Amino acid sequence: MKHIQDFKVKGYRRLNPENYILTLQGESLETAIYPGNFAEIAVPGAPGIFLRRPISILDFNPVQNTIGFYIKAIGKGTRQLGRLAEGETVNLVYPLGNSFSAIENGKALIVGGGSGIAPFIQLGRALQHNNIQTTFLIGGRTKNDVFLTDEFRESGEVLVTTEDGSLGEKGMVTDHSVFKGEFNFDKIYTCGPDPMMKAIASIATENNIDCEASLENMMACGIGACLCCVTPTVNGNKVVCTEGPVFNTKVLGW
Amino acid sequence: MVDLKVQMGPLQLKNPVCTASGTFGFGSEFEDFFDLNRLGGIFVKGLTLKHREGNDYPRMAETASGMLNAVGLQNKGVDYFINSIYPEIRHYNTEIIPNVNGSTVEDYIAVTEKLNEVEGINAIELNISCPNVKEGGMAFGVSCPSAIAVTEAVRKAYDKTLIVKLSPNVTDITEIAKGVEGAGADAVSLVNTFLGMAIDAQSRKPLLSTITGGLSGPAIKPIALRMVWQVYQAVKIPISGMGGIMNATDAIEFMLAGATSIQVGTANFIDPQVSVKIIEGIEDYCENNGFNKASNLVGAIQA
Numbered sequence: 001m002k003h004i005q006d007f008k009v010k011g012y013r014r015l016n017p018e019n020y021i022l023t024l025q026g027e028s029l030e031t032a033i034y035p036g037n038f039a040e041i042a043v044p045g046a047p048g049i050f051l052r053r054p055i056s057i058l059d060f061n062p063v064q065n066t067i068g069f070y071i072k073a074i075g076k077g078t079r080q081l082g083r084l085a086e087g088e089t090v091n092l093v094y095p096l097g098n099s100f101s102a103i104e105n106g107k108a109l110i111v112g113g114g115s116g117i118a119p120f121i122q123l124g125r126a127l128q129h130n131n132i133q134t135t136f137l138i139g140g141r142t143k144n145d146v147f148l149t150d151e152f153r154e155s156g157e158v159l160v161t162t163e164d165g166s167l168g169e170k171g172m173v174t175d176h177s178v179f180k181g182e183f184n185f186d187k188i189y190t191c192g193p194d195p196m197m198k199a200i201a202s203i204a205t206e207n208n209i210d211c212e213a214s215l216e217n218m219m220a221c222g223i224g225a226c227l228c229c230v231t232p233t234v235n236g237n238k239v240v241c242t243e244g245p246v247f248n249t250k251v252l253g254w
Numbered sequence: 255m256v257d258l259k260v261q262m263g264p265l266q267l268k269n270p271v272c273t274a275s276g277t278f279g280f281g282s283e284f285e286d287f288f289d290l291n292r293l294g295g296i297f298v299k300g301l302t303l304k305h306r307e308g309n310d311y312p313r314m315a316e317t318a319s320g321m322l323n324a325v326g327l328q329n330k331g332v333d334y335f336i337n338s339i340y341p342e343i344r345h346y347n348t349e350i351i352p353n354v355n356g357s358t359v360e361d362y363i364a365v366t367e368k369l370n371e372v373e374g375i376n377a378i379e380l381n382i383s384c385p386n387v388k389e390g391g392m393a394f395g396v397s398c399p400s401a402i403a404v405t406e407a408v409r410k411a412y413d414k415t416l417i418v419k420l421s422p423n424v425t426d427i428t429e430i431a432k433g434v435e436g437a438g439a440d441a442v443s444l445v446n447t448f449l450g451m452a453i454d455a456q457s458r459k460p461l462l463s464t465i466t467g468g469l470s471g472p473a474i475k476p477i478a479l480r481m482v483w484q485v486y487q488a489v490k491i492p493i494s495g496m497g498g499i500m501n502a503t504d505a506i507e508f509m510l511a512g513a514t515s516i517q518v519g520t521a522n523f524i525d526p527q528v529s530v531k532i533i534e535g536i537e538d539y540c541e542n543n544g545f546n547k548a549s550n551l552v553g554a555i556q557a
Contacts, residue, residue: 001286002286002287003286004287004525004526004527042524048318048319049316050316050317050318050319050320050321050471050524051316051321051523051524052523052524093526217311217312218312218314219314220314220321220323220520220523221277221283221522221523221526222523223279223283223284223526224279224283225277225278225279225283225284225522225523226276226277226314226323226325226523227276227299227308227313227325227328228313228314228323228325229311229313229314230308230311230313230328231311232310232311236307237307237308237311237328242283
C-alpha cells in the first residue's frame, strides 16, 4: 500500500562531496518495499523546488523504522536534500513503482553505474535469499565514483571498472573481462545512465540472456496520474512510475 | 453544520471540491491516500474517440512555482474507459465526470454520444482548451465561432450536464464564455493551462519534446482568479474554477471571485491528500465566518 508519511532526518553518510546516503526515521514504516521501489520525496526548505523528487530506496530497517536513500547531488532538489538538519521533517510518498524480479535459479549479473546502484543492495539480498550466485559489476569515472562495494560484497562477488583505471579494470563496464570468453549468466539487472543500460541490454540480447533495466525518467506525480514520465516501448508509451521503473529490455526495444 | 452542497446547473455536487482532469488519473491511483467518496467530483483523464499515445518524452518541466506539461491526451479511448475503467470506479459515491476531447467536431460528438448512454455518469466536461495536441483541442477554444459550433453540436448529443472547459490563451475569455453559454453549456470550467515554454540554456534545447506546453501550478493562480471573476460577471451559468489551487484558502478565493465549485490540479502531485484538506478547510472557513452554506461564498468579494 502507498503511504504519505512524515519522517525525520536521522543522519547522513557522506560518500564524497556530491554523493551521500540520507537516512530517515519514522514512527512507523511500511515494510512491503521491494528492490527497485522508489519514494517521492518532498524537498523541505527550498522555495523554488515545486515538485517532489523520485528517489530509489536504498534499504530500510523495520526494527528502527528507518529508510535510506543513496543520492547524487546533481540538481537543486538533490543538493538541498543533502543539507538538511538532523531531526528535520521530510515527507515521503512511498513505496512506489514496480520492482526487479529476483530469479530463483542460476547466476545473476548486476551492472550499475552512477546513482543507478541504489536498488542493488536490496536486490542483492533478495537474490542471496534465493541462493543465487550474484556478480556485481560497478562502473565509475574514477575510484572516487565507485561506492557501496563493501555492502555489495555481502551478497556476491564485486567487479569494478573505472575510466581512468584507478580501481578495477580500466574502461567502461561493457569493456570488462567478465563479458569476454565464457559468459554464463541467466539474468542481467542494470540501472544507471541510459547509454550504459542500452549497451548492457545489447550484450544481453546477443547472448540471449533476460535483462531488466530500471529507468530514471523525470516524474511529476509518481503514482500514474499525470503520465509525464513515459518511455517508448514495443507496446507504445508506458508510464515509468507505475508500469516501471523496471522494464524488461526487450519491452523497451533495446 | 455547514451545507457544502453546490449546484452546477442541473448537477448537484455534495461539496465544491473536485479534482482536475489529467492530474488525478481515474481516481483509483489515489485511493490509498484518502476516501474518494468525500470528493465533490472527479474529472477523469481526458478521453478521445480512439486510443492516443500522447507526445514523446520529455513531457514535463518544473518551472518557478509550477510546471509545464505536454502529455498530449495519452489515453486508451472512450470505449476502453466505458468498458474497462468506469466499471471499476463507478462505485465511488462521487460524480465521475469524463473530460471529452476531439480533433474534429465529429470526434467530439462521437465520444459524447457514447458517454450519454452510460448510466451513472451525470456530466461531461467538454475540453476545447488542450494546448498539447496538434489538431483540435485548444484550436476550438480560442475562437468564438468554433467554440460555439462545437458546444452546440455536443449539446445536441448530450442530455445531461454539459460543462465546457475554457482556454486562458485568448484575448477576452468572457467572449468565449458568453458564446458557449448561448450555445447551451450548463456550466464552464476555467482555466486550462497557459501555453508556456522552457529552455535549457546549457544544451540550448527546449525542455519539452513539443517545445511548448501547458503551465499550471501557483504561478498561474492570480491570472486564473482574475479570469474567473471576469467570467462570473459576464455569464449566468455556474463556474468550476481552477488554476494553481494549492490549499483551502486558494479554493475559497476562487469561490469568492465567482466559482461555484473548484478543481484541484497540480497540487495533487505535491500532496495526494490535498483535496480532502481543502474540503475541511472550506467547511472551517464557513463556520468561522458565519456562512451556513458554502454556496454563499460564491462571488462574495466585497469590491
